[in-house]
Structure formats: C-alpha cells, structure tokens
Amino acid sequence: MLSGHDIRKTYGAFVALGGVSISVEGGEILGVAGPNGAGKTTLFDVLTGRVKPDSGSVLLDGEDVTRQSAFKRARRGLARTFQAPLVPPSLTVGETLEVGRTAFSPRVAAEEEARLRDLIGFTAPDEKYAGALDTLDRRKLLLCCVLLHGPKVLLLDEPCSGLMADEISEIEDVIRRLVSETGMAVCVVEHRLEILEALAKRVLVLDAGEEIALGAPDEVFNDPKVRAAYFEAPAGAGA
Numbered sequence: 001m002l003s004g005h006d007i008r009k010t011y012g013a014f015v016a017l018g019g020v021s022i023s024v025e026g027g028e029i030l031g032v033a034g035p036n037g038a039g040k041t042t043l044f045d046v047l048t049g050r051v052k053p054d055s056g057s058v059l060l061d062g063e064d065v066t067r068q069s070a071f072k073r074a075r076r077g078l079a080r081t082f083q084a085p086l087v088p089p090s091l092t093v094g095e096t097l098e099v100g101r102t103a104f105s106p107r108v109a110a111e112e113e114a115r116l117r118d119l120i121g122f123t124a125p126d127e128k129y130a131g132a133l134d135t136l137d138r139r140k141l142l143l144c145c146v147l148l149h150g151p152k153v154l155l156l157d158e159p160c161s162g163l164m165a166d167e168i169s170e171i172e173d174v175i176r177r178l179v180s181e182t183g184m185a186v187c188v189v190e191h192r193l194e195i196l197e198a199l200a201k202r203v204l205v206l207d208a209g210e211e212i213a214l215g216a217p218d219e220v221f222n223d224p225k226v227r228a229a230y231f232e233a234p235a236g237a238g239a
C-alpha cells in the first residue's frame with residue numbers, strides 16, 4: 001500500500017537517511033524502531049512529502065508519488081500524526097474537528113465524525129478548548145482529525161509518548177480496532193519493545209540513518225546489532 005525505496009536524505013554533510021527502504025501492506029501494522037536520531041521521523045517526513053529526499057522513491061497504492069506535495073498525498077489517502085501532539089490552542093474540540101471535516105472536499109458528514117469519536121473513545125466535549133485537553137485526548141483529537149477522510153495508510157509517530165500505562169493499552173486497542181475495521185495500513189514509530197510486540201508482526205529498526213534489522217519484534221530486539229544500537233548509544237540517546 002505504501003513503500004519507500006532506497007531513500008536518502010542529507011543535511012549538508014550529515015546523512016539523516018542513507019538509503020532506507022520500507023513497505024507496509026493494507027491490514028498490517030508495521031513497527032519502526034531505533035534510538036534517538038535514527039531517522040524515524042525523517043523517514044515519515046519523506047514518505048508524506050514534508051521533506052524532499054535527495055534520492056529514492058515513494059509509492060502509494062501503486063502510484064509513484066515522490067514528486068507530489070504533502071497535500072496531494074493526503075488527498076490520496078496518506079495520513080500521519082506527529083510526535084508532539086500540537087493542537088490549535090484557541091480552537092475548541094468541535095472547531096478543530098470541523099477543520100478536519102472540511103480539509104478537502106467532499107466535506108465529511110457529522111455522523112462520520114461521531115462514528116470515529118466512538119471508535120476512538122474520544123469523549124471530550126465539543127466546547128472544550130483543544131489546548132485544555134490532556135495528552136491522551138490531544139492525541140485522540142488529532143487522530144480523529146486525520147481519520148475523517150478515510151485514509152488508506154496511517155503513519156503514527158510515537159503515538160504512545162507521554163501516556164500512562166493504561167492509556168497506552170487504550171491507544172493500542174484503538175490502533176488494532178482501526179486496522180481490523182478498515183483494513184488500512186499502519187506504521188507506528190515506537191522505541192518500546194513491549195508496545196511493538198503488542199501491535200506489530202514486523203519491525204524495521206533504524207540506526208544512524210540505516211536499516212539494521214527487519215523482522216518479528218522478538219527477533220529484531222535480540223539481534224546483536226539492535227542491542228548495540230540501543231544499549232551502547234551515546235549518553236542521552238536510546239530508549
């Protein structure tokens with residue numbers, strides 16, 4: 001459904017991605033792991049069109065979208081959330097969702113919004129300011145916004161970051177429910193093994209802009225290269 005091929009992205013002499021490939025199928029949850037600075041978010045930025053790669057290509061539902069804008073890719077069914085759950089502080093929940101419903105035509109019916117809110121378990125009142133929501137509800141609000149137009153592929157950048165254990169289980173359930181109900185392809189960036197084991201059958205591990213492992217969660221986390229990247233990373237880096 002979505003694939004990136006031999007993607008390279010440099011910033012001056014610094015290589016953020018040194019030729020990384022990735023693919024995720026409909027109905028699949030793919031994990032993307034790796035220590036801080038590995039290139040996970042940059043990979044999402046290139047896949048979604050936010051950042052232009054130096055070389056490599058991106059295919060969405062069989063079509064080469066490498067030169068398409070982020071907006072066009074979104075219209076074609078590619079959605080993503082960001083690591084930091086930044087909501088518009090001066091808009092209410094209802095207004096934020098209205099922006100999501102009317103982001104592109106045809107505008108999404110209020111009933112679809114209500115169905116999604118139910119699916120996600122997002123119960124914050126319409127009148128509440130988005131900026132007054134806690135982290136879990138901010139993440140749910142933003143997730144609801146990107147789901148409104150029925151994406152085929154959903155990229156989630158650290159969707160469990162900043163959440164408590166019971167909230168993490170809730171988000172895991174939401175992600176699994178979304179995939180089983182819609183058959184969409186989901187890619188989740190996450191450091192923590194237990195979350196990836198609960199969600200993904202396959203995990204891609206990056207380190208310093210390179211793929212160092214790809215396989216089942218327990219296999220890749222027992223891989224000596226992965227253990228070295230995680231546990232021998234410089235101070236302040238790693239999971």
Ligand SMILES: Nc1ncnc2c1ncn2[C@@H]1O[C@H](COP(=O)(O)OP(=O)(O)OP(=O)(O)O)[C@@H](O)[C@H]1O
Pocket residue numbers: 011014016034035036037038039040041042043083
């Ligand atoms: N616009 C930029 N200019 C220069 N360097 C950048 C830029 N964006 C990212 N980088 C660098 O590229 C590397 C990869 O960053 P990226 O955000 O993709 O890592 P990550 O794996 O998502 O890390 P984290 O787990 O901390 O979110 C980092 O060293 C980062 O500093």
Ligand SMILES: [Mg+2]
Pocket residue numbers: 040041042083157
């Ligand atoms: Mg990141």
